[in-house]
Amino acid sequence: MSTQTKDHAELAEIFNKDEARVNWHDETLWWVRQKRDKAAHQIPEWELLRETASQIKNNVLSNLNNYLVQFEAQAKANGVTVHWAANAEEHNQIVHSLLTKHGIDRMVKSKSMLTEECHLNEYLSQHGIEVIDSDLGERIVQLADEPPSHIVLPCIHKKKEEIGELFHKHLGTPKGNADPQFLTETARQHLRETFLTRKAALTGVNFAIAETGEFVVCTNEGNADMGAHLADIHIASMGIEKIIPQRKHLSVFLRLLTRSATGQPITTYSSHFKKPRSGQEMHLILVDNQRTVQLGRKDFRNSLKCIRCAACMNTCPVYRRSGGHSYHTAIAGPIGSILAPNLDMRKFADLPFASTLCGSCSNVCPVKINIHEQLYKWRQVLVKEGYVGTTKKLGMQAMTLTLSSPGFFKTAGKVGRFVMKYAPFAVSNPLNPWYKQREMPAPPKESFGEWYQKNRNHAK
Amino acid sequence: MQNSRDRILAAVAANKPDLLPLPEIPVFSPETEDASFILQKFHATATTIGSKIFMVKDFEEIKAMVSEQFREGRIVTTIPELADIAETDLKTIPDPHTLENIELLIMRALFGVAENSAVWVTEDLMQQRAAPFICQHLAVVLNAADIVPTMHEAYERIGSADYGFATFIAGPSKTADIEQSLVLGAHGPRSMTLFVLE
Numbered sequence: 168m169s170t171q172t173k174d175h176a177e178l179a180e181i182f183n184k185d186e187a188r189v190n191w192h193d194e195t196l197w198w199v200r201q202k203r204d205k206a207a208h209q210i211p212e213w214e215l216l217r218e219t220a221s222q223i224k225n226n227v228l229s230n231l232n233n234y235l236v237q238f239e240a241q242a243k244a245n246g247v248t249v250h251w252a253a254n255a256e257e258h259n260q261i262v263h264s265l266l267t268k269h270g271i272d273r274m275v276k277s278k279s280m281l282t283e284e285c286h287l288n289e290y291l292s293q294h295g296i297e298v299i300d301s302d303l304g305e306r307i308v309q310l311a312d313e314p315p316s317h318i319v320l321p322c323i324h325k326k327k328e329e330i331g332e333l334f335h336k337h338l339g340t341p342k343g344n345a346d347p348q349f350l351t352e353t354a355r356q357h358l359r360e361t362f363l364t365r366k367a368a369l370t371g372v373n374f375a376i377a378e379t380g381e382f383v384v385c386t387n388e389g390n391a392d393m394g395a396h397l398a399d400i401h402i403a404s405m406g407i408e409k410i411i412p413q414r415k416h417l418s419v420f421l422r423l424l425t426r427s428a429t430g431q432p433i434t435t436y437s438s439h440f441k442k443p444r445s446g447q448e449m450h451l452i453l454v455d456n457q458r459t460v461q462l463g464r465k466d467f468r469n470s471l472k473c474i475r476c477a478a479c480m481n482t483c484p485v486y487r488r489s490g491g492h493s494y495h496t497a498i499a500g501p502i503g504s505i506l507a508p509n510l511d512m513r514k515f516a517d518l519p520f521a522s523t524l525c526g527s528c529s530n531v532c533p534v535k536i537n538i539h540e541q542l543y544k545w546r547q548v549l550v551k552e553g554y555v556g557t558t559k560k561l562g563m564q565a566m567t568l569t570l571s572s573p574g575f576f577k578t579a580g581k582v583g584r585f586v587m588k589y590a591p592f593a594v595s596n597p598l599n600p601w602y603k604q605r606e607m608p609a610p611p612k613e614s615f616g617e618w619y620q621k622n623r624n625h626a627k
Numbered sequence: 628m629q630n631s632r633d634r635i636l637a638a639v640a641a642n643k644p645d646l647l648p649l650p651e652i653p654v655f656s657p658e659t660e661d662a663s664f665i666l667q668k669f670h671a672t673a674t675t676i677g678s679k680i681f682m683v684k685d686f687e688e689i690k691a692m693v694s695e696q697f698r699e700g701r702i703v704t705t706i707p708e709l710a711d712i713a714e715t716d717l718k719t720i721p722d723p724h725t726l727e728n729i730e731l732l733i734m735r736a737l738f739g740v741a742e743n744s745a746v747w748v749t750e751d752l753m754q755q756r757a758a759p760f761i762c763q764h765l766a767v768v769l770n771a772a773d774i775v776p777t778m779h780e781a782y783e784r785i786g787s788a789d790y791g792f793a794t795f796i797a798g799p800s801k802t803a804d805i806e807q808s809l810v811l812g813a814h815g816p817r818s819m820t821l822f823v824l825e
Binding site: 195198199212215216219222223225226228229230231232235236251252253257301302303304307320321322323325326327330347348350351352355358359362363379387388389390392393395396397407412414415416417418419421422429431432433434435436437438439440441442443444453455459460462463465468 | 632635636644647648649650652653655672723724727740742743744745760761777781782785787790791792795796797798802803814
């Protein structure tokens with residue numbers, strides 16, 4: 168990707184060029200958000216469920232090392248080989264060495280945002296190993312040579328005609344056919360052949376149970392299961408924060424996850440992997456990749472409670488109108504914007520500013536992460552640490568000056584209204600970032616201060 | 628690898644917050660304990676998520692319906708009572724890849740969940756882990772008495788049961804990845820039929 172030198176605002180500008188598409192993207196995600204509301208409102212105990220989930224996750228973070236040790240012991244007793252990876256590179260090396268050991272050069276993979284974070288596909292491809300993503304949305308973006316733009320709906324930014332074109336080019340479908348039913352059937356046939364011929368399958372992990380050593384993978388398509396149950400070797404990759412204490416806690420999380428994500432009552436498959444199938448090898452990789460650093464940041468550690476439902480993205484007015492790719496990180500949207508600066512403050516300094524701080528994300532989060540507050544706190548950290556550009560800094564300083572001096576504030580308001588009235592071209596031009604994608608409002612005749620002065624005198 | 632393990636655990640121990648208590652899962656009293664209401668809810672949810680659901684008196688009725696709907700193709704079952712209409716030797720198959728041409732698999736579920744119409748199936752009921760995913764169509768038989776209201780009662784029922792693999796299945800495999808258009812039959816079964824034994 169050549170997107171890394173551009174920041175969120177610049178990338179959003181590219182996305183915003185096609186207004187019809189932006190409106191469609193916005194409306195589609197809002198529709199998903201509405202489905203979430205409908206599902207949540209059917210559960211009278213919804214808020215208590217969220218609170219319980221939040222408290223379970225708080226306990227997990229406060230006792231994580233013990234749960235990890237317990238999980239490892241149980242998984243080993245179940246016949247699963249447990250690996251630990253300090254960072255993305257070590258994770259990728261472990262996967263590569265497992266494949267090399269078995270002489271495997273082709274692998275099928277189901278959805279795993281962690282492997283996106285670790286850039287596993289690129290790494291393996293550099294080492295001569297072909298990876299095929301089996302989730303339909305992920306396969307589509309893989310054919311387009313793009314990263315997913317959404318963690319639950321990877322190709323939500325693509326129109327069906329574009330997908331039809333991709334399938335025509337790569338899978339030989341008739342040109343111009345963009346029927347979702349037909350395209351899905353084509354992918355089914357193409358990927359069935361993949362499932363039947365791959366000896367290694369990699370899956371993500373939604374939840375791992377310390378008490379029993381089992382892990383749970385949720386899909387609607389059945390792709391994780393098709394891969395894992397047909398392969399000689401199943402590799403599951405998980406961030407260390409995916410642990411939950413006991414099996415019964417799944418009842419809380421499985422009730423929340425899909426209702427928050429898509430409004431479904433549960434995914435089609437919630438598969439509990441405990442022991443390898445006879446004759447199969449099952450490997451589990453526990454990955455840190457700076458999660459322990461985030462755990463040490465008091466203001467940001469709660470971001471590790473995330474169960475990756477994407478409700479915060481679907482509801483976010485900035486995400487919906489800027490698209491997932493503008494976040495230039497594996498996990499887009501509000502939650503991604505508080506996870507990414509932990510990985511690299513310089514590279515992701517722009518993301519906590521890609522928000523209106525409206526707080527809708529925190530309101531829909533099934534584990535009650537205070538997302539918008541963390542976005543606000545990251546801004547302060549990033550400015551203090553010197554990762555914010557001078558324009559933004561100067562603007563903020565000018566704002567501070569204006570807002571802290573009543574005289575200056577009055578004058579600035581007058582000047583502003585005068586300029587907008589008599590010389591609108593001075594603000595309504597492409598040099599003013601506030602003018603982009605929107606019309607400037609008509610200037611008020613007077614300020615509230617002036618109006619109040621007048622009307623107070625009237626009343627008396 | 629020992630090194631990374633110890634380093635990660637040490638970093639977690641150093642950076643984690645003070646211990647916070649593990650909460651009890653509150654007792655969410657289900658809307659009703661009434662079995663017929665729970666069954667009704669299961670029925671309604673199943674239909675919503677794209678399953679077909681039939682109330683049946685006995686296995687004879689199931690056999691008649693299956694023979695009616697599936698006239699050709701490989702039919703496999705893990706239920707001994709259905710031996711005369713389907714293959715039953717799944718357990719002895721050494722290679723799961725040979726399940727590839729199964730048209731219909733009929734298996735038992737331990738119980739169903741009314742709030743999402745998922746059924747709980749353990750490895751011993753499917754006999755081959757790949758079977759309920761690789762078949763073109765899936766049919767599941769469960770007792771009407773074995774339907775619980777929510778996931779809380781479901782996990783209470785599972786308890787500390789041991790299994791190698793187990794899964795909740797709710798409906799046919801599906802995707803809406805292309806412009807949010809729902810398509811049934813992604814990689815797994817194109818249809819899911821529930822036979823509820825009264």
